[in-house]
Structures are given as structure tokens and as C-alpha cells.
Amino acid sequence: MHATRPLLKATDFPAIRRKTLDTLQVNLGYKCNQSCLHCHVGASPHRTEMMDDATIEKVLAVLARQNIQTLDLTGGAPELHSGFRSLVVRARALGVRVIDRCNLTILSEPGQAGLAEFLAAHQVEITASLPCYSPANVDRQRGDGVFERSIAGLQQLNALGYAQASRPELVLNLVYNPQGPTLPPPQAQLQADYKRELLAHFGIRFNHLFALTNMPVQRFGSTLVSKGQWATYMQLLRSAHRPENLDTVMCRTLVSVDWQGHLYDCDFNQMLGMAAPESGPRAARIEDLLDQDVAGRPIAIADHCYGCTAGQGSSCGGALGEASPPLAQPT
Ligand code: SF4
Numbered sequence: 380m381h382a383t384r385p386l387l388k389a390t391d392f393p394a395i396r397r398k399t400l401d402t403l404q405v406n407l408g409y410k411c412n413q414s415c416l417h418c419h420v421g422a423s424p425h426r427t428e429m430m431d432d433a434t435i436e437k438v439l440a441v442l443a444r445q446n447i448q449t450l451d452l453t454g455g456a457p458e459l460h461s462g463f464r465s466l467v468v469r470a471r472a473l474g475v476r477v478i479d480r481c482n483l484t485i486l487s488e489p490g491q492a493g494l495a496e497f498l499a500a501h502q503v504e505i506t507a508s509l510p511c512y513s514p515a516n517v518d519r520q521r522g523d524g525v526f527e528r529s530i531a532g533l534q535q536l537n538a539l540g541y542a543q544a545s546r547p548e549l550v551l552n553l554v555y556n557p558q559g560p561t562l563p564p565p566q567a568q569l570q571a572d573y574k575r576e577l578l579a580h581f582g583i584r585f586n587h588l589f590a591l592t593n594m595p596v597q598r599f600g601s602t603l604v605s606k607g608q609w610a611t612y613m614q615l616l617r618s619a620h621r622p623e624n625l626d627t628v629m630c631r632t633l634v635s636v637d638w639q640g641h642l643y644d645c646d647f648n649q650m651l652g653m654a655a656p657e658s659g660p661r662a663a664r665i666e667d668l669l670d671q672d673v674a675g676r677p678i679a680i681a682d683h684c685y686g687c688t689a690g691q692g693s694s695c696g697g698a699l700g701e702a703s704p705p706l707a708q709p710t
């Protein structure tokens with residue numbers, strides 16, 4: 380795999396600083412039951428990096444101490460972590476909103492019996508990848524049979540009450556990302572298309588669609604280099620930069636925690652190994668958040684940041700420039 384950090388380092392991206400922290404995005408480990416082409420984590424079934432119990436305890440302590448509203452669980456497939464369910468139960472008991480970044484096929488993996496029912500019982504908000512509503516496109520990007528299993532997973536979640544008007548507390552959002560080196564189309568129109576097609580063909584309902592820009596890091600970035608598309612894609616991102624998106628990029632209010640407990644300004648920076656600028660000689664750690672306020676601190680930037688501000692903008696909650704809902708708001 381080609382290293383992309385050296386290609387991103389020299390940047391003229393504007394300096395930005397943190398606001399009040401409201402979300403801990405915790406990467407429980409890089410193991411996944413899939414190995415998608417666009418994956419910015421490089422996750423796969425062969426990865427062994429997983430968060431240990433002591434670090435999970437620190438995550439819970441920070442949630443309680445700092446009154447953080449949202450715990451956003453990611454990976455890999457976060458559900459593959461043996462402590463996933465107990466972390467969810469304890470975070471919910473603290474009154475924290477929990478998001479599970481779910482790849483949908485995990486719901487039908489051996490060893491995951493009762494997962495969908497567990498998520499519903501604890502009112503876990505699900506954010507699920509479905510990069511297209513056509514089987515061929517999804518399978519090409521995410522692997523053979525992924526579309527069919529994803530549809531089955533969505534139907535199972537709908538049957539449990541997710542995205543149904545009678546259960547507004549069960550939120551199911553979908554994530555779209557382009558198949559190749561292009562910007563995502565307008566999120567509102569794409570959401571309307573997804574809603575129409577998924578309902579007509581599969582009887583599936585969901586709350587919101589988040590349209591994400593592919594970031595030039597890890598596997599996607601490496602593929603750009605291999606195909607000679609790096610410079611063109613970076614030029615596309617830079618030329619579409621909108622300064623008004625700078626105010627709402629996700630790193631303003633979110634901290635990303637890696638499986639070892641190190642802190643980063645976002646999970647893209649985590650994948651690039653770019654620690655926050657003021658963390659000193661060692662990367663800041665989750666326990667530092669027990670007694671430190673990160674508001675006002677500078678954010679580590681590089682050229683990939685243009686992926687967040689290009690066009691309608693992009694974050695783990697979808698477009699920045701459209702009326703995408705605040706992460707905390709069920710619909
Ligand atoms: S399902 Fe998600 S974490 Fe797993 S390989 Fe695909 S993109 Fe990466």
C-alpha cells in the first residue's frame with residue numbers, strides 16, 4: 380500500500396481550532412468481517428488490533444466526567460469487539476447517546492446472534508454503509524454478496540422498529556460514498572432517490588442519508604496513487620473548497636480515540652498517525668480528557684482536510700452545507 384501522509388503534509392488548508400467537545404468517536408479495533416476497496420481504515424478479517432479493557436474503562440470515565448453527549452463507535456466492525464455490548468449498556472446507563480457504525484453484514488455473521496435485537500433494546504442509533512441501491516455497485520466496492528446481506532440486515536432492523544414512525548427513538552441512517560474519485564452528488568436529492576428505490580424494491584425505510592466524500596488516505600488514497608489519479612483528485616477537492624464549511628467540520632466538536640487510547644482530531648488523522656498539535660512529544664491519551672478541556676486548541680491539518688470542505692462538505696454526519704440533522708437528533 381502506498382503511504383499518503385507524505386503527499387498530504389505540505390498544505391495551505393486554513394488553520395482551525397476546537398470548540399466544545401460533544402462527541403467521543405471510539406475506534407474499538409481494526410478487525411472487520413469485510414475488506415472494502417474504499418476503506419480508509421484498512422480494516423479486514425485479518426487485523427488483530429483491538430482496544431483493551433483498561434482503555435474501555437477510561438472511555439467510560441471520560442464520558443461520565445466530561446458530560447459528553449455522544450459515543451460514536453467505529454472500527455473495523457465495532458460489534459466484533461468482545462466488550463462491545465457491555466460498553467453500550469454502560470454508556471446508555473450514563474444517558475449517553477450511542478451510535479454504532481454498522482456495516483449491516485455483521486448482523487448475519489456467525490457469533491453475532493441477537494445483535495439487532497440488542498441494538499434496538501438499548502436504542503442504539505445505527506449508521507450503516509450502503510454505497511448504492513444497486514447490487515452490482517455495492518458488491519464491486521464491498522465484496523460479493525454484501526448487497527443482499529445488507530438488504531436483509533436493513534429489513535431486520537425495520538422489523539424491529541428502526542426508522543418506523545411508531546418508534547422515533549430507533550434511528551437508522553445510511554451512508555453513501557462515491558464509487559470512484561468524484562465528489563458525492565447533492566445529499567438531499569440522493570436521499571430522495573435512496574428512499575424511493577429502497578422502499579419500492581425492498582420495502583426498506585431509513586431516516587437520513589449521509590453523503591460522504593472519499594478521503595485520500597489509506598486504501599482509497601493508495602488506489603489513487605496506483606491508478607495515477609492522485610493529483611487530479613486532490614485538485615478536485617481543492618478547487619471545490621468552500622470556506623463556509625470550515626465552521627462545522629467534525630473535528631471542531633469531536634475527538635477520535637484509537638484502539639490504544641491515543642487521541643486524534645478525527646479518524647482520518649488517526650489513520651495518518653497525525654496527533655493533535657499541542658499534544659507534545661507523545662500523542663495525547665484518553666485519560667488526558669479526564670481533567671483537560673480541549674476547547675480552543677489548534678487542530679492538526681493537512682491536504683486531506685479539503686475532503687471535508689469540498690462542495691457540500693463531508694463529515695461522519697454527512698454533508699455540512701445542507702440541512703443535515705444534528706447528530707443527536709432522531710427523526
Ligand atoms: S465494512 Fe467499513 S470498516 Fe469494514 S472494511 Fe468495509 S469500510 Fe472498512
Ligand code: SF4
Nearest residue numbers: 628630645647684687
Ligand atoms: S480531515 Fe479531520 S482534521 Fe481535517 S478538516 Fe476533516 S475532520 Fe478536521
